[in-house]
Amino acid sequence: MYHAIVRRNLRNSFAEVNRGNYPAVVRQFAPDAEHWFSGSHALAGGRHDAEQIQRWYDRLAEVMPDLRFELKKVVAKGWPWDTVAFVEWVDHLTDREGNHYSNQGVHVLRIKWAKITELHIYCDTALLASVCDALGQQGVTEAVAPPIGHPGPFRAALPAG
Template identity: 45%
Template sequence: MPDMYHSIVERRVRALFDAVNRGDAEPVLRAFAPRFEHSFLGENHALSGSRHSLPMTRRWYERLYRLLPDIKFEIRRVWVSGGPWNTIVVAEWKETNSGTDGVFTSNYGVHVLHLRWTRATRLIICPDTAGLKATLDRLAGAGNSEAHAPPIVD
């Protein structure tokens, strides 16, 4: 039974990444529990910080798409542990984008997701922050002021 449950969770997580790859964050937003945390690692950059409400998390995804409009995630591996009442998912990925300046870059990282009864209670996005910071600095240098905007947090 756990193998079947884990397979279902893995397919669902991959489908959420596919939605993000299409520029559609709504399936991700619908996956959150009423009380949740959406965190992106890094110190004081345009995508860093934690959000706990759907409006602020939606604003964060809108910013992500404005900064990296063609962002794509290639899922390398997905690990699922636990039962429906307490599930941990780790998704390892390679991300590619061409930013708003047309310069192709890539980055690597993991998403760590906690699910309770199929609803996301915590999502921690862990990219290579040095690579991301270089991309944001490059975009700001090319005139995209939002690349150096304060984090969206609540």
């Protein structure tokens, strides 16, 4: 039952992103959560506090205002005090000239007592970097800005098994 609730909550979180309701997503993070995105682009790097995570979602909303996720798989395991979840997705967005883009990837999350303590995002980062470059050429300065937070590796690895 618990894992079904976690999966439902994750589906609802992605639905909030699809509606552009980023404050609802940001509220789900623990105050010292780790938010990390692979690659070398404006959305990459690591954030370790609520202010940086908020700034990242503000940037996401500005850079990709019509971003929509289609969920393929949602998996959760563990206990309420240490849950690991995986969300496999395909996303869709349109640039300022009407060109459509789609990427695929996975979110890996650690959740403790209903708060996200770690989020790691993996996708085709070369594709995402090219989309950011195209958006930058279309005048979206945040699409080519330096990453928010630090560009280095994340603090801790998720547990094996």
